[in-house]
Amino acid sequence: MKTAFITGVTGQDGAYLAKLLLDKGYDVHGGVRRSSQPETTRLDLLGITNAVTLHDFELTEPNSISRVIRDIPMDEFYNLAAQSFVGASWELPVYTADADGMAVVKILDTLRTFRPETRFYQASTSEMFGLVQEVPQSETTRLYPRSPYGVAKVYGHYITMNYRESFGMHASSGILFNHESPLRGTDFVTRKITLGLAKLAHGGATPIELGNMDAKRDWGYAGDYVEGMWRMLQQDQADDYVLATGETFTIRQFFDFAAEALGMQLEWAGTGPDEIAVDVKSGKRVMQVNPKFYRPAEVDLLIGDASKAHRKLGWRPTVAVKELAAMMVQFDYDMLALHRSPQISKSPDDQLPHYIWTQDEFASQHSQTGSARC
Ligand code: NAP
Numbered sequence: 087m088k089t090a091f092i093t094g095v096t097g098q099d100g101a102y103l104a105k106l107l108l109d110k111g112y113d114v115h116g117g118v119r120r121s122s123q124p125e126t127t128r129l130d131l132l133g134i135t136n137a138v139t140l141h142d143f144e145l146t147e148p149n150s151i152s153r154v155i156r157d158i159p160m161d162e163f164y165n166l167a168a169q170s171f172v173g174a175s176w177e178l179p180v181y182t183a184d185a186d187g188m189a190v191v192k193i194l195d196t197l198r199t200f201r202p203e204t205r206f207y208q209a210s211t212s213e214m215f216g217l218v219q220e221v222p223q224s225e226t227t228r229l230y231p232r233s234p235y236g237v238a239k240v241y242g243h244y245i246t247m248n249y250r251e252s253f254g255m256h257a258s259s260g261i262l263f264n265h266e267s268p269l270r271g272t273d274f275v276t277r278k279i280t281l282g283l284a285k286l287a288h289g290g291a292t293p294i295e296l297g298n299m300d301a302k303r304d305w306g307y308a309g310d311y312v313e314g315m316w317r318m319l320q321q322d323q324a325d326d327y328v329l330a331t332g333e334t335f336t337i338r339q340f341f342d343f344a345a346e347a348l349g350m351q352l353e354w355a356g357t358g359p360d361e362i363a364v365d366v367k368s369g370k371r372v373m374q375v376n377p378k379f380y381r382p383a384e385v386d387l388l389i390g391d392a393s394k395a396h397r398k399l400g401w402r403p404t405v406a407v408k409e410l411a412a413m414m415v416q417f418d419y420d421m422l423a424l425h426r427s428p429q430i431s432k433s434p435d436d437q438l439p440h441y442i443w444t445q446d447e448f449a450s451q452h453s454q455t456g457s458a459r460c
């Protein structure tokens with residue numbers, strides 16, 4: 087049995103990766119930072135909380151890094167923890183540099199000292215391409231980050247390559263384009279849209295306030311992307327890989343896909359800060375722009391070329407953006423329904439998406455945790 091350690095195991099990707107590795111027979115350990123109340127919602131939703139061994143872990147504390155690496159014999163180390171919200175990185179630039187940049191070298195150097203044979207995965211990002219120098223973006227595209235988050239991740243990316251080249255460590259960097267799921271944090275634009283639309287469909291009246299509607303992203307499904315991470319660490323040679331769908335859409339288009347899945351029909355009017363969307367059927371305003379969500383510097387266009395991952399890892403995405411938007415908005419709609427009408431939880435079979443858990447797993451989780459948080 088192989089042992090894996092995942093930093094950020096309570097996050098979107100950490101939870102899906104933990105589930106994947108458990109299904110493959112791994113002994114899975116995960117790092118959780120201290121908070122006043124343990125937060126394991128995503129692991130609960132996947133029904134795996136008790137199957138993962140959780141350890142106190144703080145990215146910005148070198149002693150915490152040393153302790154877990156010294157104490158846990160591990161074959162694979164996945165560094166997924168980060169201050170991952172780009173928007174917050176202008177408010178927290180120093181913390182973001184520490185957590186997303188400096189922590190990576192601390193981990194690598196501690197692995198070099200205690201466990202040089204452990205295989206290492208670094209969660210790099212398409213945000214590093216920023217003001218893109220090439221379309222589509224691949225492993226060889228020049229980096230031009232546009233946020234303190236992007237800059238910190240560039241350091242993490244290059245130091246991973248450097249430790250591979252300097253010390254022969256099996257250290258790989260996955261340059262992942264945006265990937266989403268029903269477990270996505272609610273600050274990110276896709277989940278903000280799907281949760282807001284689900285509330286509106288349940289009778290809510292508050293329009294969703296968004297920023298730049300013209301930004302384009304290459305969105306895939308997180309479940310596919312964690313499979314790619316695992317495949318990177320199974321290669322004889324460590325390397326860097328882009329994971330992406332190769333398709334790009336505006337925020338407005340994603341909004342339309344999610345609304346359509348709820349049976350809404352949108353009419354768009356205005357431009358820039360005056361843009362709004364109205365659902366023709368209900369007459370409700372469902373979206374308005376609020377410039378407070380504009381970023382100091384924007385990444386206008388991301389579209390990835392994942393041909394290296396196709397060729398060398400045999401990896402391909404399986405969920406297209408329309409299906410992804412429908413999956414997420416359906417989940418949010420159903421979760422809200424579950425909160426509102428207890429009888430639905432007695433017959434969840436028709437209500438819940440099949441992407442995350444079987445109905446039995448969900449039913450058992452639901453009874454254990456009381457309610458799933460949306
Ligand atoms: P996420 O949902 O925000 O999860 C981040 C995880 O990191 C959470 O478990 C969080 O713990 C933990 N964390 C944050 N600060 C920490 C600290 N100081 N010490 C210890 N743990 C800390 O992010 P995600 O979407 O799963 O992304 C996973 C990784 O991939 C991140 O590094 C992200 O930057 C990168 N990435 C993501 C995408 C994407 O589209 N999702 C694309 C490219 C790269 P709490 O639960 O306590 O907050």
Ligand code: GDD
Nearest residue numbers: 170172211212213263264273274275276296297298301379
């Ligand atoms: N969050 C957010 N909220 N974004 C908005 C909003 C809003 O109200 N309105 C418009 N946007 C635009 C942002 O300006 C950005 O261009 C785009 O929507 C996507 O924003 P996010 O969903 O916050 O994701 P991101 O692309 O900035 O970052 C995500 O993907 C990166 C990979 O490219 C995160 O998961 C990062 O951790 C990841 O590295």
